[in-house]
Amino acid sequence: MLQVQLEVGPDPAEVGRARRWARSRLAGSGIGEDDTLAETLVLLISELVTNAVVHTGCPAVLRMLFAAEGGVRVEVADASDRPPRPRHAEGDDTNGRGLELVDGLADRWGWQPEGVGKSIWCEVDPAPAPAPTTPPQSRGPVPGPSMTPGRVPC
Numbered sequence: 001m002l003q004v005q006l007e008v009g010p011d012p013a014e015v016g017r018a019r020r021w022a023r024s025r026l027a028g029s030g031i032g033e034d035d036t037l038a039e040t041l042v043l044l045i046s047e048l049v050t051n052a053v054v055h056t057g058c059p060a061v062l063r064m065l066f067a068a069e070g071g072v073r074v075e076v077a078d079a080s081d082r083p084p085r086p087r088h089a090e091g092d093d094t095n096g097r098g099l100e101l102v103d104g105l106a107d108r109w110g111w112q113p114e115g116v117g118k119s120i121w122c123e124v125d126p127a128p129a130p131a132p133t134t135p136p137q138s139r140g141p142v143p144g145p146s147m148t149p150g151r152v153p154c
Helices: 014-028 036-056 098-105
Strands: 002-008 060-066 072-078 108-114 117-124
Touching: 002 014, 002 036, 014 036, 014 060, 036 060, 036 072, 036 098, 036 117, 098 117
Parallel strands: none
Antiparallel strands: 002 060, 060 072, 072 117, 108 117
C-alpha cells in the first residue's frame, strides 16, 4: 500500500491546493483526471479538507492510501477532538451537506481519535470492470410459421 500526505494550513484557500495536490497524486498512481474515481476522490477530499479547516480553524493533514487492488482511502486528521456531526441541510441552505455528500459518494466512511484530535476517513473501491458485451444474434424476431401476427413471442 502506498501512502502520500499533505499538510494543510488553517486557511480556506488551502482547499484548492489540496485538490490540485490530490489530482497530481492520483494521476501519478495511474488514475486519470477524467476517471470517475478521480472525480469522486477529489470531491471527497474537498469536502473533508473544507470541514477540517472551516470547523476547527487548525491545520490538518490529508493522507491518501492507495491499495494494490485499486481502491483509495482518504484521511483528514485535525487537532480537534470533537466528533464530526452530520447535519441535514434544508432547501436553500448554503452549508451542511458535506458529510451527507461523503456518505453518498464513499463506499465506507467514519472517524477515529488520533493523537489529541481525530481523523475522518473514507474509502472508495475501484469501479468494477465492465461486463463483456456480446454482439446481438439478430436484429429482432423473424416472422415464421409459428408466429401469429400481432403477438410477441415470450
